Amino acid sequence: MEQNIQVEHAADNAFAEDGSEVAFALAVTAFGLAALQLTCLIWVHCDNSFMVQAEEEDSLDGVSLSDIRLTFQTLPILLVANTVFNFAYTMMIGPFLSESCQMNLRLGDGSAQISGAFFNLADSIAIVLFIPIFEGFVFPGLARLRGRPVTVQEKLVCGFFWAAAGMAAATVVEFCRRSSPVLAPPGWQRHVSKANFPGMNFTAGSGPRGWQRFEGMMGTCTVGGVDYCSNCAPRVPYPFCEGAGCPEPIAEAGIYMSAIHGWWMLVPFSFIGIGEILVMPVLYHYAYSLTPTRTQCIIQAVNLVFQGAYPPALVGVVSTLLAKEQPNNLNRGHIEYFYYIALVIIAFGTPLFFLVSRTCKIQQPQRDDSSGEEAIHSMLLHPSMASSIRTSGGNMAGSLVSRHGRSVAEL
16 A cells, blocks of 8 residues: 555656646747747837838728838837836736735734735835826926936836836845744744644645645644734645534645735835836837827737736746746745846846837827827826736736745645
8 A cells, every 4th residue: 555655656746747847848938939029029120111012002091001110110119118117017916925925914913914915005005106206396306407308218217227126125025034033833843844734644645635735835824723824825724534523624734924024015016116107108108109190009009918918928937937936935935036037137128228219210200180199198197007907917927926826726
């Protein structure tokens, strides 16, 4: 019997290793294809003179060849800016949430906890608070000091800076969290040990009581009537017994919180919100002011796709590549690697933005009415629309990079 269990256990490990190797290979392939696609789109649309019109066609529903060329001229700028900023933005719905959930979330006497997702409010609050500060004081003050207004390029780069500041702040908080004491039951041991799960008798393999299901947890949740586990980190149920006469059918193992309080995560969330104020209106400005009125909806739709879908998809790919660095217990991983990658993308993407904006062929379209300017003005007054627009794409990334979601899949 014991020999059969060992054989099954070895087979499970081999299957898991093969599956992880396939997932890694697919992630590398997807990342390479995404990089190739971005490069091709930027290079091709840097000069749209390659677009020609068939001899038998004069126009397409009143849209001339010139309008079509002007429609896609901003695509390289939008692709670069969206990838650079929104990769960092997507950290809020993945690594930021995971990091928050392993910090101290207790309120008052510790009997109640807030969710790690609560700190995401700092992003929206920062947008509401800092819009009047920038528009009423910062931008006018800089204009008077320098004798010229702040350009859209300067606003965009400043937004990149705040995104980088958010990544740096999250990294510092993670280092502090990992080095702080763990709010664990008395007698708990930091290294993985079955002694941290009193009353649980584990079996081999990954069955309902199999050790494979629990070795990623930190210990039993409820000890002495106190729940020590985070309410938003992964939990695994342990079935003591079954049937109507079972006095205590289920116990849970989970992740203990670190002593450093989760309120510190308000800082990186706020920095990302400030970056949104500076980046999103500029992208709307490019999408509208440099596009013919008839086709503004087309390029804006493309802009929204690359805001809400493309960067989260890239984060999902990176999440697969770094799967071993984001275990359920972050004390055994390196969630800060995500922030490093975001910083690298910002560092290389910022000069790439200037290169693209200066080398690509950009022309100002002719305006025959004021509808385009009215649209720009409307969008600039509401930069916080970006957060709600990207929700659907963000949810997709959250399912890919959230530790909680991955744990449920494992169960």
